Amino acid sequence: MSGTQQNNPLHGVTLQQIVIDLQDEYGWEELGRRxxxxxxxxxxxxxxxxxxxxxxxxxxxxxxxxxxxxxxxVR
Structure with missing residues (x-):
């Protein structure tokens, strides 16, 4: 099970951090388009x-x- 989680790119990342990262990268307007x-x-x-x-x-x-x-x- 732990091997599966290590390969999961979302493991350990909060939804809040995801939204903040996307807003920083794209801005609200572009996010709304995408x-x-x-x-x-x-x-x-x-x-x-x-x-x-x-x-x-x-x-x-x-x-x-x-x-x-x-x-x-990014990587």
Whole structure:
């Protein structure tokens, strides 16, 4: 099991850190273009985004996928 978690790029990373990283890298406007969810498009904030993403699994998955993709480009 621990080997699986070590290979999971999301292991040990909080949703809050993911949202902050993406906002720093892309900005809210670009995030709203890349992922069509209102919390990135209308009066965006980390707090409102976290509230929405914690309740909406499909949106959280898209955000996590974008973060993983962006981390591959960094390394």
């Amino acid at each position: 992922i069509n969810i209102r919390c990135f498009q209308s009066d965006p904030s980390v707090k409102s985004s976290l509230k929405f993403l914690r309740k909406t699994p499909w949106a959280r998955e898209k955000v996590e996928q974008l973060w993983v993709h962006s981390q591959r480009n």
